[in-house]
Amino acid sequence: MNNFSIALKSSNDLVVIMPKGYVNDLGAERLESTCEQFFNKGIRKVVINFSDMQYLNSIGASVFTGMVQKTLEYKGLLCFTNIKKIHLDVFNMLGITKHVKVFKEELEAINFLKGKK
């Protein structure tokens, strides 16, 4: 994947993951493994900020499906923020948003998660 990277911000019990660029091949698997690494460290609150994600296809959708599944297995909390409508439509269509909280801005998600145990 030439056009994909991940930025991370973590504090205490919360991590913000920012996929950047094209989420359209197996390189995006790193998102799933990154998420799992935080779960294993005991950080169960995850925000995914989509503001820099430019493109999503079925392979990318599969990766996010995997992240949601991991969140369910680890009994974590997953929030999506800053999603473009076209991507939100895909997540809705696939039933992914049934298992995550969607916020407009990252800060809203962080504040929401801070209030959660």
Add this chain to the structure above:
Amino acid sequence: MKKKQQDLKRLLFNIASLVDLGQEVTSAKGIDEKMKTALYVVTGMFSVPKAGLFVYNADRHKLELVTCKGIKDADGTSIDVQTKYIKAFQKNTPYNISEARNNSFYERNAEAFRRLQAKTLIPLFAKDEFVGAICLGKRLSRTSYLHSEKDTLKVVASQMAITLHNSSLFKKIKNQVNENKKLYQNMRHIYHDTIQAFAAAIDAKDVYTRNHSYRVARYAVAVARELRWKAKEVEGIYIAGLLHDIGKLIIDKGLLNKGETLSAAEIQEIKRHPQISYDILSKIKFPWKDVVDFVKHHHERIDGTGYPDELKDPDLSDGVKILAVADAFDAMTTKRTYRKKLSLFDALREVNKCLGTQFDNRISKVFFKVLQKEIKGEIKEAQILPHLDKDFDPTIITTLLESITAELSY
């Protein structure tokens, strides 16, 4: 209206995903990566977090896991599939595992299905051949597959079936090629061993020429490599070196080992050996070009006074010229029935003296250069030096070689 819009979006997503799948299965990626990516496309299309792709092993009647997603410790998972089940499968059609809990197929594989958390099995058929299966787990949407989704799954399954089929054909061909390569290598070893045995038999006839053929072959290889011959051509001259005196097997042993001066008739008899070598070897179809030519003419001379055909320079190939120098040089540096061996210094001077009459200038210059490089340690795998007596002074020999090659450059 909203429903129609959603259906349209779903349709567009499915089309885009099918395009993704098409691109993946026809990409230049390795088959394992291709299969994994294809499985990701399917799991992304239907929001399935856990899935596995299996290939059918007809010898073991088992579906063997090729790749999976979201399942830990799945390596080695297999599903028992007997012929009666395959016959019952509908081609590339999703099969609800939970509806089949009471049948023997499910019971036999309950543990594997549990480990995979499999809910749906899609048997993959390429034309009429059962090639594998996709196991899909629970969907994130927690919904069952709609009719239209099942149709899409069928399309996806047929595409993956063809890819799996092609990959197994490719693997079979690859295995066959590897098998053939091994066979070829074994045959080559046998071939070489047989030729070496022949060479040993040739040299054993004359007590003074033990290992002569082997050394000539090595010297010839050194020159051919320096001339940047291709590996197969180098191998060819090596074989020619080993067999160049095969005709001596026919010559009377007493004559070959006779210490006294030979009569004219006896010399003529010995001179028959290149022609006899040719007669023997021309019956063999060698995989290397010109072996027979090299052998027949290794006693020809540049000035046309050699034997058996008295060929002159333009008619002599480089291979013949190489073998001529290598053969004569080894004869000079080893003891013969008719004379003592020459020192390296004298042998080199003798070769130099015969340049332009017996030996070719260009080829001999290369021979001198290789020897020079070997003495200086510039060649990793020395071919000439290990067979020479170590009693020479490297400085003197190097100086001699430098002066000869310098003279030849003018």
